[in-house]
Amino acid sequence: MSLKFNLRQLEEQGIHLQGELPVAELAFEVCDELIRAEKPLFYDLAVEKLHDDILVQGSLSLILDCECGRCLKPFTHAVVLKDWALHLPLEGEDKVSIENDSIDLTPFVREDMLIEFPQHPLCKPECAGLKKKSGVQQVGAEKTKPAAWTELDKLKL
Numbered sequence: 001m002s003l004k005f006n007l008r009q010l011e012e013q014g015i016h017l018q019g020e021l022p023v024a025e026l027a028f029e030v031c032d033e034l035i036r037a038e039k040p041l042f043y044d045l046a047v048e049k050l051h052d053d054i055l056v057q058g059s060l061s062l063i064l065d066c067e068c069g070r071c072l073k074p075f076t077h078a079v080v081l082k083d084w085a086l087h088l089p090l091e092g093e094d095k096v097s098i099e100n101d102s103i104d105l106t107p108f109v110r111e112d113m114l115i116e117f118p119q120h121p122l123c124k125p126e127c128a129g130l131k132k133k134s135g136v137q138q139v140g141a142e143k144t145k146p147a148a149w150t151e152l153d154k155l156k157l
Contacts, residue, residue: 003017003104003106004102004104005102005103006101007103008101010047010048010054011049013048014046014047014049015048017044018045019043020040020042020043021109023037023038023039023041023062025106026106026110026113028110028113030117032117032121033067034068035066035118035121036064036065037064039064040062041109043058043059043060043061044058044059045057045058045059045105053088053089053090054090054103057085057086059082060079060080061080063076063077063078064076066121068121069120070123070128071123071128071129072130073127075121075123084112086108086112
């Protein structure tokens with residue numbers, strides 16, 4: 001079940017599309033281990049025909065399950081496109097592909113949602129990261145150079 005509409009429905013007036021799309025239909029290829037898209041995408045769209053073009057306007061929202069990039073704490077992140085708009089030409093070089101009088105909005109939705117995914121997910125902007133173990137102190141410990149640097153320091157050039 002992809003996000004499709006039939007062009008014949010637009011001949012008389014615009015249409016309203018509202019509902020949810022299973023995330024499997026969007027086929028997100030997220031390579032980041034800290035981000036998981038498992039919940040459905042919610043959409044509320046108005047579609048209308050303008051001469052030789054289609055205009056789609058509305059909102060898209062998706063809840064992501066994430067892990068913080070600093071402390072690894074799980075949290076959710078909402079990707080919301082409130083005023084999403086899409087212009088699809090029906091004629092010309094950039095015309096949209098039409099199959100059985102239907103246009104599939106899924107690839108356009110996928111692309112715009114992926115752009116909004118967090119680059120480096122954080123549970124909160126001020127997250128300090130993992131806490132250091134308490135009770136472990138290095139009194140009088142000096143920083144030692146790696147053996148390779150020690151040997152290089154001996155060279156007289």
